[in-house]
Amino acid sequence: MSTYRILIVEDEAIIAAALERMVQSFGHECAGIVAGGEEACALASRLRPDLILMDIVLKGEMDGIEATRWIQSRLDIPVLYLTSHTDSHTVGLACGTEPYGYLLKPIDDRELRVGIEVAMYRHRSEARVRQMERWMTTTLNSIGDAVIAVDAAGGISLMNPHAEELTGWASADAVGRPFEEVFPLVEHASGRPIPNPAAQAMRDGMVVHIDRHTMLQPRGREAFFIDDSAAPIRGPDGQVQGAVVVFRDATERMRNEARLQELNSCLDREVRKQTQELTRAMGDLEEFTGAVSHDLRAPLANVREFAEMLALRVAERSGDDESGRLVRFIQDGTARMGTMLDAFQRLARIQRHDLEEREIDMHGLVEDCLRELGLRPEHPDQPAVVVALSRPHTGTRNWSARSG
Structure with a gap:
């Protein structure tokens, strides 16, 4: 059992001495004995005892009830009344000070022991509750969102400062008022009232989200967009006891969404314009490459045929390796030229096909180009740009026309 320091306020010396003996027999310490209300207040302020045993009728101008009221308004000390008065007037005045007990004289030591323990237990419990509150x-006032709690009858029970700011209502004025009066919601397009989300959350027993185009009509201000949700508050038995509404000003969100929509529209118009221009350019390219291909393929075919004839004659002449090499060079060149013309035509027709994304090995592509050019990037005399291009590149993609 804990040991407490107890102040005795009693104007009868014999009773005060008896109380002191009982307190000490319980293992507690008697912090002092006074006979008047003024003395009790002064000693309590100086000693800060754990508990005060207070008689109601005392010597001096201040009685026990007045002394208790003064102590409780300034000091967090529990008071246990000890009195012989049982009339309704005295009891009513005593209860108004919210004492931690009311024992009748003559005091029984067992009742006093139990009274002290109950008073101290209640005081500790209330201290924990006050700390939690x-x-x-502090948590409610510190969060960035506005919060309103509603009781089961639909009245406001509490608001945090953000809710006061957004609704235009002070918490002291709003508490007890109907939720719809403090938190009127309207539809943006029509201006029609929107059903109470707190009432809906309590009725359905689930979280309710309002439409994103909902506006709050605060007191003394113009309506503005809000983001809002309401959830039921349940008691230990699972029954709905109220609702909590969390909301925030969505004006900036709506402004950003409108701006984003405007930018998307501008981008769409620009893409359409560029697509049309690209389509025209690709049409011109296809026409140009078709003409170029037609003009080049005829002489290219002649070169290819003459090269084949030369190859046959060189083959009939044994030992002429240099002539054979030159003829093969001509044949390879015509083949590459034909491949290039085919590629130009495919490029011009790319607009007719769907595009697909495909990984490209840039390192291998550069190596092939270097081999075709007869370059060796590892050679110390090679230009820096050739060395850089020959190094591996990852994550590179290209777009090609889907075949078929």
């Missing part, structure tokens, strides 16, 4: 209040 302070913590919850």
Whole structure:
């Protein structure tokens, strides 16, 4: 059992001495004995005892009830009344000070022991509750969203500062008022009232989200867009006891969405314009490459045929390796030229096909180009740009026409 420091306020010396003996027999310490209300207040302020045993009728101008009221308004000390008065007037005045007990004289030691323990247990419990309330209040006031709690009858029970700011209502004025009065919602397009989300959350027993185009009509201000949700508050038995509404000003969100929509529209128009221009350019390219291909393929075919004839004659002459090499060079060149013309025509017709994304090995592509050019990037005399291009590149993609 814990040991407490107890102040005795009693104007009868014999009773005060008896109370002191009982307190000490319980293992507690008697912090002091005074006979008047003024003395009790002064000693309590100086000693800060754990508990005060307070008689109601005292010597001096301040009685026990007035002394208790003064102590409780300034000091967090529990008071246990000890009195012989049982009339309704005295009891009513005493209850108004919210004492931690009311024992009738003559005092029985067992009743006093139990009274002290109950008073201290209640005081500790209430201290924990007050600490939790302070913590919850601080948390509620610190969060960035506005919060309104509604009781089962639909009245406001609490608001945090952000909710006061957005609704235009002070918490002291809003508490107890109907939720719809403090939190009127309207539809943006029509201006029609929107059903109470807190009432819907309590009725359905689930979280309710309002439409994103909902506006709040605060007191003394123009309506503005909000983001809002309401959730039911359930008691230990699972029954709905109220609702909590969390909301925030969505004006900036709506402004950004409108701006984004405008930018998307501008981008879409620009893409359409560029697509049309690209389509025209590709049409011109196809026409140009068709003409060029037609003009070049005829002489290219002649070169290819003459090269084949030369190859046959060189083959009849044994030992002429240099002539054979030159003829093969001509044949390879005509083949590459034909491949290039085919590629030009495919490029011109690319607009007719769907595009697909495909990985490209840039390292291998550069190596092939270097081999075709007869370059060796590892050679110390090679230009820096050739060395850089020959190094591996990852994550590179290209777009090609889907075949078929």
